[in-house]
Amino acid sequence: MANWRKNGVLGVMVGIGLVGCEAASPKTERPERPDIESVQDAPQPTIHFETYVAAGDLAVSRGQPLRAAEQYEKALTIRPKDSGVIKKLALAYTSAGQSQKSIDTWKRYMDATQQSADAYGSLGYAYELAGNPTEAEQTYQEGISKHPRGALIRINYGLMLVRRGKVDQAVEQMSAVLQPHEVNYNIASVYEQMGRKDLAQFYYRRSIECNPNFQAARQKLAAVE
Numbered sequence: 001m002a003n004w005r006k007n008g009v010l011g012v013m014v015g016i017g018l019v020g021c022e023a024a025s026p027k028t029e030r031p032e033r034p035d036i037e038s039v040q041d042a043p044q045p046t047i048h049f050e051t052y053v054a055a056g057d058l059a060v061s062r063g064q065p066l067r068a069a070e071q072y073e074k075a076l077t078i079r080p081k082d083s084g085v086i087k088k089l090a091l092a093y094t095s096a097g098q099s100q101k102s103i104d105t106w107k108r109y110m111d112a113t114q115q116s117a118d119a120y121g122s123l124g125y126a127y128e129l130a131g132n133p134t135e136a137e138q139t140y141q142e143g144i145s146k147h148p149r150g151a152l153i154r155i156n157y158g159l160m161l162v163r164r165g166k167v168d169q170a171v172e173q174m175s176a177v178l179q180p181h182e183v184n185y186n187i188a189s190v191y192e193q194m195g196r197k198d199l200a201q202f203y204y205r206r207s208i209e210c211n212p213n214f215q216a217a218r219q220k221l222a223a224v225e
Helices: 049-061 065-078 083-096 099-111 119-128 133-146 151-163 167-175 182-191 197-210 215-224
Strands: none
Touching: 049 065, 049 083, 065 083, 065 151, 083 099, 083 119, 099 119, 099 151, 119 133, 119 151, 133 151, 151 167, 151 182, 167 182, 182 197
């Protein structure tokens, strides 16, 4: 959505005449000088908060996270504490691989949401993506102490533990908020992403054993076999 402005020229018509011998005619009074002397002085159109947010959302839908971040930043100059837009901005930076900006914005989101469980889970993951698992683990653990039933914290922490080879601890974390078939499914998904098809198959099968009607696990198992 492009910004617009009117282009115009304010000027004075100048007449060209011949000077004769007769007395000059009375001078015509000039009109009052306008308040706006040039187009640069014209008032700029107001762009509303919602317009910037919509432009950011459109950029996200087009796979342009940095363009989206620019629009969300502009929206936040109008409403600096809008937690929903701060979250959109953090996700845009995360998607764009802007690790430090992502972390900084998730911290801002944490302040805006009074240290919500969602904020802890997201900030911890941002630290992990930035290659700082120690800081990620500290964030997850602090979040769990404040939000013992925080699903995003437990799940993201559990997935990180699987990636670090601590499966028993991962099961403990995720079991606090997920059913057994979901825990096994998530573990299998991590191993599939890591290219460990043997372990992915094992945990997809365990997921199906826990819930024979869990079609997502059956489809995944068929895909990796």
